[in-house]
Amino acid sequence: MTDPRPAATVEAVAAVCADSYARIVAALIRVTGDWTLAEDCAQDALALALERWPVDAVPANPGGWLMTVARNRAIDVLRRASVERRKLRELAVLALVDPPTEPAEEEVVDDRLRLIFTCCHPALAFDARVALTLRTVVGVPTVDIARAFLVSESTMTRRLTRAKAKISDAAIPYRVPGGPALAERLPGVLAVLYLLFTHGYNPDGEPAFADEAIRLARLLAHLLPEQPEVSALLALFLFQHSRRDARRDPGGGLRTLDRQDRSRWDHAAIAEGVDVLARVGENGPYAVQARIAACHATAASADVTDWPAIAGWYDELARIQPSPVIALNRAVAHGYAFGPAAGLALLAGARAGGALDGYPLAVAVEADLTARRGDRDLAAALFRGAAALAHSDPERRALLDRAEELSGVD
Incomplete structure (x- = not known):
């Protein structure tokens, strides 16, 4: 059955959702403290936009329109439920104020950062952090998150419900930590974004997840410019994702890096990655990975790839963040830089502990x-x-x- 709604309207709602959904949810969570209510009201606003905009046209300030509708819906729900009067008064005050043409930058910064850091709180299991970020910050439907995690929609719904309940029951603060706490929590946030990107970049992944990881990394890099690993992660995403259109042949088969048509790479993304990475002065784990990716992305052809430099960076990465997979990639780099015998020797060492047994890439x-x-x-x-x-x-x-x-x- 054909969707009767004009395609332009659906696209407009999708664009506003990507830009405003998390802001609306974050603002309502801040005021009401109710995650489910905030998400439901944001979804109701989007549904009403799909119904009204084809008739009334897309408003000049679609984000403000959605915020007003979601906020008024929250007021109605709270009023009917006879919840705490203080929250109702706060929402009523908001209802009397016309939405600004553009949201106040500081408010958006605070709300969205609060939301990301709350979703990624270490009290939650890692998979729950990723799922909650996808659902609340990105607005990915639960059914799509369930597909990415290879579970049923009902199972994922229960996981999300438990995660939100844990935030409420444990009184996890809805804020961005400061000082040493920020340094302690930030790696967990970046790890969630990295896994989100990986879910989209893998051969059978959801490409939209990679796009959203890049969008969130850009947001964090803008909001936390003093954190070098945030910018490094953004650069890494840009370099990796620049090859998305060249990774498959016309029949859908995978093409390895050395066999890709480099004219199909996204060179604007590569240029942005180079610019972002140039501002990163430290060499944390993501910065080193980004420098490795930059060596590949900026080489004119596979034949002129600077493998000795890549091998050196893998030596550094193995020192600061040792893992079996990094040891495997180090063996590849040394094999191409110094000959297959050198690579096979390192590979034997990487496999000695048995951690790579049954791993197809090994x-x-x-x-x-x-x-x-x-x-x-x-x-x-x-x-x-x-x-x-x-x-x-x-x-x-x-x-x-x-x-x-x-x-x-x-």
């Missing part, structure tokens, strides 16, 4: 380095082994294609 790295060493038959067998372990069809097809190339199969 097998694929061994296959690639083995092929570069000249043993095509063994490399083909390893690529087939990696394909058997792959978690998605695009990855499996890409690995089997490499095996066929090495086997001489057309």
Whole structure:
């Protein structure tokens, strides 16, 4: 059935939702302290916009229109529920004030930062932080969040409800921490954004999640310019996402970095990433990852990639943030910088503890380095082994294609 609403109206509501939804929810949470009420009223306002705007035209200040409708809806609900009179009086005062043409910058800063930091409070489980950020800050429908986490919509609804209840029951403050507390909490916020981006950037991910992670990183970089890791994370996202249109061939298969058509990369995003990264003077984990990504993004071709520099940055990353996956990537970098034997030696060390057992990319790295060493038959067998372990069809097809190339199969 065709949607009777004009496409332009639907697009206008979508644009306003992306720009204003979190601001509306954050403002209502601040005043009412009720997360569910704030979200419901914001959703009601969006639904009314879809109903009214095709008839009355999109208002000159759509964000203000939505804020007024959501706020008035909250007043009605609170009045009918006979809740605390102080909250009702506060909302009634707001109802008498016409919404500004543009929201006050400081109020938006405070409300949205409060919302992000509250959603990412360490008292919540990490998956709950990500889900609550997606639902409350980004406005992603619960069904889409459930799909990303591979659970049912009802299960995700219960998780979100428990997370909100924990915030209320534990009296988690709706504020941005200051001083040492900000330094302590910020890595958790950035980790949520990183996982949000990853959910969108993975082969089977939701691309909109990556876009929203970039939008939120831009917001945080604007609001917290003195925090170098915030800007570094934004730069990293920009470099990675710049390749989104070149990662697949016409048949939908994955293309590795060295086989991508670089003319299809988003060079404006790369330029923005270079500019953002130039202002980062420290080398925290995200800054180092961004510098690695910059080496790839700014190389004119795969043949002129500065692999020795990348290997050096991976050495630094392994020192400050050691992990099995970083050790694996370090082996790749050294293999391309100093020869496959060097890479295979580091790979053997990375796999020694067993943390990479059953990890398809570890097998694929061994296959690639083995092929570069000249043993095509063994490399083909390893690529087939990696394909058997792959978690998605695009990855499996890409690995089997490499095996066929090495086997001489057309």
